[in-house]
Amino acid sequence: MLADFHYIFFWWFTIFVLSLLSLPLTFSIFKKFWDKGYIFAKTISCFLITYLIFVLGVFKILPFTVGGVSLVAAIFGIINYRFFVKNLHEFKNFLKKNWRIFLFEEIIFFIILTLWSYLRGFAPDIEGLEKFMDWGFVNTILRSRFSPPTDMWYAGEPINYYYFGHFVCALVTKISGISSQITYNLAIATLCALSFTSAFSLTSNLIFHSLKKKAGKFFIVGGLFSALLLTFGGNFHLAFRLGRGVLKYHETLAQASQNYWYPDATRFIGFDPDTTDKNIHEFPIYSFVVADLHGHLNDLPLVLFFTAFLFATLALSKKISPFVFIPSGFILSLAYMTNAWDFAVYGLLFALTFLLLSQDLKKTIIQGILTIFSWFVFTLPFSINFKPMMEGLMFSDAHSPFYQLFILYGGFWLISLPFIVFLLKNRHRQRYLPTDFFVFALIALASFLIIIPEIIYIKDIYVFDYRRANTMFKLVYQAFVLYSLAAGYILIRLRASLWYKLLFCLVFILHMSYTYFPIKSYYSLKKYQGLRGVNFLEISYPDNLAAINWLNQNVTGQPHILEASGDSYTTFNQVSMATGLPTIQGWLVHEWLWRGGYEAPAARAAEVDQVYNFLSNINSDLTQVKNILHKYQVKYIFIGAKEFEKYPDIDLSNLQDLDASLVFNSGSTYIYQLP
Numbered sequence: 001m002l003a004d005f006h007y008i009f010f011w012w013f014t015i016f017v018l019s020l021l022s023l024p025l026t027f028s029i030f031k032k033f034w035d036k037g038y039i040f041a042k043t044i045s046c047f048l049i050t051y052l053i054f055v056l057g058v059f060k061i062l063p064f065t066v067g068g069v070s071l072v073a074a075i076f077g078i079i080n081y082r083f084f085v086k087n088l089h090e091f092k093n094f095l096k097k098n099w100r101i102f103l104f105e106e107i108i109f110f111i112i113l114t115l116w117s118y119l120r121g122f123a124p125d126i127e128g129l130e131k132f133m134d135w136g137f138v139n140t141i142l143r144s145r146f147s148p149p150t151d152m153w154y155a156g157e158p159i160n161y162y163y164f165g166h167f168v169c170a171l172v173t174k175i176s177g178i179s180s181q182i183t184y185n186l187a188i189a190t191l192c193a194l195s196f197t198s199a200f201s202l203t204s205n206l207i208f209h210s211l212k213k214k215a216g217k218f219f220i221v222g223g224l225f226s227a228l229l230l231t232f233g234g235n236f237h238l239a240f241r242l243g244r245g246v247l248k249y250h251e252t253l254a255q256a257s258q259n260y261w262y263p264d265a266t267r268f269i270g271f272d273p274d275t276t277d278k279n280i281h282e283f284p285i286y287s288f289v290v291a292d293l294h295g296h297l298n299d300l301p302l303v304l305f306f307t308a309f310l311f312a313t314l315a316l317s318k319k320i321s322p323f324v325f326i327p328s329g330f331i332l333s334l335a336y337m338t339n340a341w342d343f344a345v346y347g348l349l350f351a352l353t354f355l356l357l358s359q360d361l362k363k364t365i366i367q368g369i370l371t372i373f374s375w376f377v378f379t380l381p382f383s384i385n386f387k388p389m390m391e392g393l394m395f396s397d398a399h400s401p402f403y404q405l406f407i408l409y410g411g412f413w414l415i416s417l418p419f420i421v422f423l424l425k426n427r428h429r430q431r432y433l434p435t436d437f438f439v440f441a442l443i444a445l446a447s448f449l450i451i452i453p454e455i456i457y458i459k460d461i462y463v464f465d466y467r468r469a470n471t472m473f474k475l476v477y478q479a480f481v482l483y484s485l486a487a488g489y490i491l492i493r494l495r496a497s498l499w500y501k502l503l504f505c506l507v508f509i510l511h512m513s514y515t516y517f518p519i520k521s522y523y524s525l526k527k528y529q530g531l532r533g534v535n536f537l538e539i540s541y542p543d544n545l546a547a548i549n550w551l552n553q554n555v556t557g558q559p560h561i562l563e564a565s566g567d568s569y570t571t572f573n574q575v576s577m578a579t580g581l582p583t584i585q586g587w588l589v590h591e592w593l594w595r596g597g598y599e600a601p602a603a604r605a606a607e608v609d610q611v612y613n614f615l616s617n618i619n620s621d622l623t624q625v626k627n628i629l630h631k632y633q634v635k636y637i638f639i640g641a642k643e644f645e646k647y648p649d650i651d652l653s654n655l656q657d658l659d660a661s662l663v664f665n666s667g668s669t670y671i672y673q674l675p
Helices: 002-021 023-029 040-058 066-084 088-120 131-143 164-176 180-214 218-232 237-247 253-258 262-266 284-290 300-315 325-338 341-358 361-383 402-425 434-454 469-493 498-523 535-540 542-554 574-579 588-595 599-615 622-631 641-646 652-658
Strands: 393-395 456-458 560-562 634-639 661-666 669-673
Touching: 002 023, 002 040, 002 066, 002 088, 002 164, 002 180, 023 040, 023 066, 023 300, 040 066, 040 164, 040 180, 040 300, 040 361, 066 164, 088 180, 131 164, 131 180, 131 574, 164 180, 164 325, 180 218, 180 284, 180 300, 180 434, 180 469, 218 284, 218 469, 218 498, 237 253, 237 262, 237 402, 237 498, 262 284, 262 498, 284 469, 284 498, 300 325, 300 341, 300 434, 300 469, 325 341, 325 361, 341 361, 341 434, 341 469, 402 434, 402 469, 402 498, 434 456, 434 469, 456 469, 469 498, 535 542, 542 574, 542 641, 542 661, 542 669, 560 574, 588 599, 599 622, 599 652, 622 634, 622 652, 634 641, 634 652, 652 669
Parallel strands: 560 634
Antiparallel strands: 393 456, 634 669, 661 669
């Protein structure tokens, strides 16, 4: 662990320096927050600087290099301090006055970053689920000189997915100078730490502004409760399964605990025998444990920042600015490029919050239209090279049993319903606080997100049994976040009620007890392996790893390579994934999803087969093979463990017919360069 600590520290220090650049803007947005929104400076800097680099790259103005990023960061910092610091002396005094607050949140951030990095060190491999895809995106972005980045699994075409969060990771990786083999795991830990501290900041400020002078330490306590539930909490599924094991199957509690399988809490609705409606309903702790650097996880700090922004600009402002649609549209555009579903979810939160606080439907509609226009403008650099994958809306022909919904979200309902009753008992508007309206908006939207998949879903390529799965997954994930943010506020708002505090504590304990099982199961905590994510290659494919290292050290730019095309969720296409060098066709089902059809990826896979079949003496059409290699501008042909697995009869002597020269060999792994 000590050997890895310098990576953790330098990674933290890089993010800390970046956050300093946007402190004036952050303090301006959150001037009424007790902590001045300090922790959100990290999100603001990382996402804003990445967006500027991305746009400049789209128009080929500035390359994605250390120098280019440094220049943009410097200009960004100068603009921040020039336009948002009227008096430098007063700004320094402000920092001196509040440094303890900032240090408090920075320490929390650093502790969680360090602890989760340490945890990742027990299972650091970038293997399994969709880690190949996520790390591949980071690596191809790191190699791309301009935007949009090239798809590492579809040579010659840009990525057709929501990759902006991966771009943020690549940017911090490039500045830090740390290998992406390590920063992949540091990024997961950063998202965990930033989600916790952002949730704490937002909920503690909701409480602070509801209690004002009576806040005491209540706002700290409530903020921590919400942060813990959002980042590390589960649901009632563990209690349900343990109870069923004891009562129905006559297991001891120890036996029931030993038999508990933690992913079941995210695969509960529809996973009964013979069902044709299987669904996914994940939540943050599951994502942090399995560590896929996916869009819904990458976007957590951003949507928490946007929610805090709405509270600061709509609920705490004496008069809502008529131009709030501009920053709202911009932040929603970042959310869309990171995880498209969040644009719709948090666009609804903007509309609902604006309506509740302004009590003006006409203004809400106008602001909504202008926000969508603003979003359209800001996403244009992304959209011009992107084709949406949605196939249309369908009415749900299957519905979730209520008891299953209650097991998943009943804890939040038990926390929230007393607050709704409290509001109804105080129907006179003058007794409501702006924070009450805001928290009601969080609860109402969260409940609506759970209901939506019971009515409609978005059709995609997934098979009939999983028709609602993606819609439910992306919506209820954010419902979990919104409920968690409201929870700490409601606890403090209803703190006078002893029975409510007991109820809250019961729900909290049941939710938090889940955390032990995924951590224990996934990480085992027996042998610390370090933060390098390629240990699995070193063990299972050492010659391939040697070739990957050679390519990373000796090949610049993004020349195309040829490697065997494989099925999704396998260890095929590890070379393009680990180097960012594009191959003709990678994981087939993923490209099928991203390209909106099976035909084109399948045709590419067939062409890859033709080349390797030629090398295996199955196909003798040399001209056709040369045309394929020329068509995709292939520079290197890779032959390693996965190629021999798929094409066991490869004859290396046939490469002479392609005028290919051997440039690397380690064991049974070869790299040939074409003229």
